[in-house]
Amino acid sequence: MKTNSRKIIILLFIFPLLTGCWDQKLIVDQEVMNGVSLDLEDNKVKSTIVVLNIIPKGTNFFDFKNQMSSATGYSLEDTYRELRTYYTGPLTASKSRIILLGESFAKKNLNAYLDFFYRVPDPYLGSKVAIVKGVEASELLSTKEIGTNPVAFGLYEIIEAAEDNSTVTKGTLNTLFTYFNEEGKDFILPILEKNEGNILVSGAGLMSHNGYSGQMISLKECSLLLLIMDNYGELVDLETYMNDKKKLNNQVSYRILKAKRELDLKKDASGKPMVDIHLDLKVLLHQYPITEKISSKQIKKLEETISRDLTKKSQSIMKKTQKANSDVLGIGRELKETDPAAWKALDWRETYPTIKINTRVEVAIEKTGILK
Amino acid sequence: MLTNKNLFFLIIQAQIGIGILGLPYILYNDVQQDGWMSLLIAGVLAQGIIIILVALSRTSPKETFYELNLRLLGNFLGKIVSICYVLYFISFSMLLMILVTDVINTWILHQTPRWAIILMLLIATSYIAKEQLLTISRSFLFFSFWFIVLIFLLILVYPQDIHFGRLQPIGSKSFTEIIKASPDAFVSLIGFELILFIMPLIKNPKKSLMVLTFANLFTLMLYIFLFITCVISFSGVQFSLIQEPLLYLFRGLSFEFVESIDIIFLSFWIIPISTTLVIQLFNASLGVQTLFSIQRKKSVYLLSGLLLCLGLLPISLTVKESLSSIMIYLNIIFVFIFPALLLIIAKLKGIKG
Numbered sequence: 001m002k003t004n005s006r007k008i009i010i011l012l013f014i015f016p017l018l019t020g021c022w023d024q025k026l027i028v029d030q031e032v033m034n035g036v037s038l039d040l041e042d043n044k045v046k047s048t049i050v051v052l053n054i055i056p057k058g059t060n061f062f063d064f065k066n067q068m069s070s071a072t073g074y075s076l077e078d079t080y081r082e083l084r085t086y087y088t089g090p091l092t093a094s095k096s097r098i099i100l101l102g103e104s105f106a107k108k109n110l111n112a113y114l115d116f117f118y119r120v121p122d123p124y125l126g127s128k129v130a131i132v133k134g135v136e137a138s139e140l141l142s143t144k145e146i147g148t149n150p151v152a153f154g155l156y157e158i159i160e161a162a163e164d165n166s167t168v169t170k171g172t173l174n175t176l177f178t179y180f181n182e183e184g185k186d187f188i189l190p191i192l193e194k195n196e197g198n199i200l201v202s203g204a205g206l207m208s209h210n211g212y213s214g215q216m217i218s219l220k221e222c223s224l225l226l227l228i229m230d231n232y233g234e235l236v237d238l239e240t241y242m243n244d245k246k247k248l249n250n251q252v253s254y255r256i257l258k259a260k261r262e263l264d265l266k267k268d269a270s271g272k273p274m275v276d277i278h279l280d281l282k283v284l285l286h287q288y289p290i291t292e293k294i295s296s297k298q299i300k301k302l303e304e305t306i307s308r309d310l311t312k313k314s315q316s317i318m319k320k321t322q323k324a325n326s327d328v329l330g331i332g333r334e335l336k337e338t339d340p341a342a343w344k345a346l347d348w349r350e351t352y353p354t355i356k357i358n359t360r361v362e363v364a365i366e367k368t369g370i371l372k
Numbered sequence: 373m374l375t376n377k378n379l380f381f382l383i384i385q386a387q388i389g390i391g392i393l394g395l396p397y398i399l400y401n402d403v404q405q406d407g408w409m410s411l412l413i414a415g416v417l418a419q420g421i422i423i424i425l426v427a428l429s430r431t432s433p434k435e436t437f438y439e440l441n442l443r444l445l446g447n448f449l450g451k452i453v454s455i456c457y458v459l460y461f462i463s464f465s466m467l468l469m470i471l472v473t474d475v476i477n478t479w480i481l482h483q484t485p486r487w488a489i490i491l492m493l494l495i496a497t498s499y500i501a502k503e504q505l506l507t508i509s510r511s512f513l514f515f516s517f518w519f520i521v522l523i524f525l526l527i528l529v530y531p532q533d534i535h536f537g538r539l540q541p542i543g544s545k546s547f548t549e550i551i552k553a554s555p556d557a558f559v560s561l562i563g564f565e566l567i568l569f570i571m572p573l574i575k576n577p578k579k580s581l582m583v584l585t586f587a588n589l590f591t592l593m594l595y596i597f598l599f600i601t602c603v604i605s606f607s608g609v610q611f612s613l614i615q616e617p618l619l620y621l622f623r624g625l626s627f628e629f630v631e632s633i634d635i636i637f638l639s640f641w642i643i644p645i646s647t648t649l650v651i652q653l654f655n656a657s658l659g660v661q662t663l664f665s666i667q668r669k670k671s672v673y674l675l676s677g678l679l680l681c682l683g684l685l686p687i688s689l690t691v692k693e694s695l696s697s698i699m700i701y702l703n704i705i706f707v708f709i710f711p712a713l714l715l716i717i718a719k720l721k722g723i724k725g
Binding site: 023094095121124170171172174177178179180181183185231330333337338340 | 619
């Protein structure tokens with residue numbers, strides 16, 4: 001009798017605990033924003049969001065519809081309050097894929113604006129961040145689909161592909177948080193452009209002071225920049241003209257098999273830092289203007305041509321970063337880590353555009369594909 | 373009787389707790405990238421204290437600390453010291469539970485009241501703590517697989533965007549600053565004081581020093597690995613902002629099929645927290661048992677009820693912060709100074725007798 005009543009009491013205690021979790025946020029109750037875009041409009045922030053609605057159409061068939069809405073206000077929180085009223089459930093950024101920044105918005109101090117995403121645990125930090133050039137960022141989101149993907153997912157995949165092809169460095173909202181607060185190192189963000197209805201990654205925007213500097217590295221030079229940054233993707237393809245006279249079908253292209261970068265921080269006579277960058281590349285030839293046997297003599301010559309070309313290009317890239325005052329290589333960080341006293345004495349923002357950066361690229365052709 | 377293996381897992385589970393989450397943040401704010409040196413110093417300090425504790429409990433291996441207390445200090449004084457110890461364990465568990473509920477409230481369960489989380493924790497911990505020590509240690513052995521998961525997850529951070537240079541410049545802080553930061557690190561290494569209370573239950577007391585040393589080494593290595601992983605993944609100002617760096621590390625990780633690893637991790641992280649709590653409850657209940665001759669099982673329930681009542685009290689941010697700073701000193705007093713004094717008394721008495 002006693003044990004029975006005891007069992008009943010225990011059961012009575014356990015039952016309320018078994019009803020499950022009540023402090024929960026079911027994804028079906030929420031409106032999940034997949035894409036966010038931020039623009040600057042008459043000194044106000046205009047945020048636009050895309051919420052994906054999946055419409056089932058019988059078994060295994062479904063259609064989707066993007067519900068887009070925008071709001072303007074003086075802060076993100078301001079616009080969020082308005083945006084919330086457009087949707088049937090609580091809005092969440094826990095599955096957002098992409099954050100697009102209008103060109104004028106990107107020039108602001110982004111760290112201060114994006115704090116919203118970092119301070120609370122809900123937003124998803126794996127989303128990609130990109131700058132939109134030419135048009136308003138919200139215009140890109142108004143595209144219904146890219147390929148067969150809904151727009152936010154399509155944009156995500158475009159940027160991911162650009163990362164794999166070494167157009168831009170791998171980056172998410174999370175890495176951005178790290179970059180924002182790093183002394184002596186700037187970063188790049190992918191630039192999206194609309195070209196006759198198609199969206200493409202057209203280059204890498206150089207960031208300075210946590211904002212877009214307005215300068216960008218064009219698509220063709222991006223891979224080399226990434227090699228110099230020593231932060232490249234899975235595939236790195238480059239090409240060089242055989243000579244300056246003829247342009248049409250006179251290019252040799254090659255894939256990087258192995259890259260080794262050495263960054264040598266030195267001081268010149270006046271005690272100012274200067275940098276020697278040495279890039280050692282092992283390449284595989286994958287396109288040659290004529291299908292013929294390439295003799296070892298020609299290979300020697302080719303190596304020289306390519307090395308000279310890349311050295312020249314890399315010089316101009318570094319000049320561009322200096323013009324944009326964007327220390328993407330993290331030379332300042334290197335100085336801070338190896339010579340803290342010198343770092344403290346310098347104002348890096350003013351120093352970086354004036355330091356001397358020498359680059360030297362050496363190329364060795366290791367393979368010529370399956371043809372000799 | 374406890375074998376060496378049981379003892380090892382008991383100690384590491386007692387040591388590793390809340391520190392995993394917050395320690396790197398605290399250390400970084402004190403001495404930046406040199407925090408691992410403070411950790412090492414705290415580890416050496418802990419090792420010194422372990423030697424003292426083992427020496428003390430070896431003076432009479434058949435007695436627990438409370439019995440030893442009563443014998444050495446006399447009935448009145450010994451009882452006061454024992455009560456102080458019980459109170460210390462209660463306040464330690466209290467602080468632990470406040471910190472845990474805070475983290476859970478901010479990261480996962482935004483609306484669940486504090487008492488509900490504390491109740492859940494207490495149900496689970498008292499269920500283990502009321503058992504025999506051997507049962508506790510066996511369940512801890514099982515829970516220790518969790519550390520393998522932790523280490524594996526930490527290794528997954530390495531292919532991400534990390535920069536080893538962030539550890540440089542090494543030794544930029546002065547030696548005194550590094551030493552000053554070590555009490556903060558020491559708090560996270562606490563837990564080995566358990567040896568005082570379980571000496572009579574150990575099968576092979578002669579090996580206990582070695583086992584404790586290895587356990588301490590393991591904990592220390594885990595913390596240093598964690599700290600270094602955090603330093604190389606976060607940039608300076610960012611690190612000084614993130615209160616739970618370990619969770620933030622995992623927040624950045626994402627895979628094809630699994631997202632929000634931080635939340636999943638946090639759910640499992642309750643395990644090492646509860647094990648620390650189990651040990652605290654065990655220590656305290658042993659004290660209650662010796663002092664008031666209540667069955668240990670019953671005293672565990674009694675203490676859990678007391679802790680739940682304390683958890684119902686409204687606790688403001690200032691109270692929490694002052695409690696954490698007081699705790700740093702209390703730890704040193706109760707884990708180091710008291711046992712050291714007792715050891716001296718025991719030696720003096722030994723010479724006399």
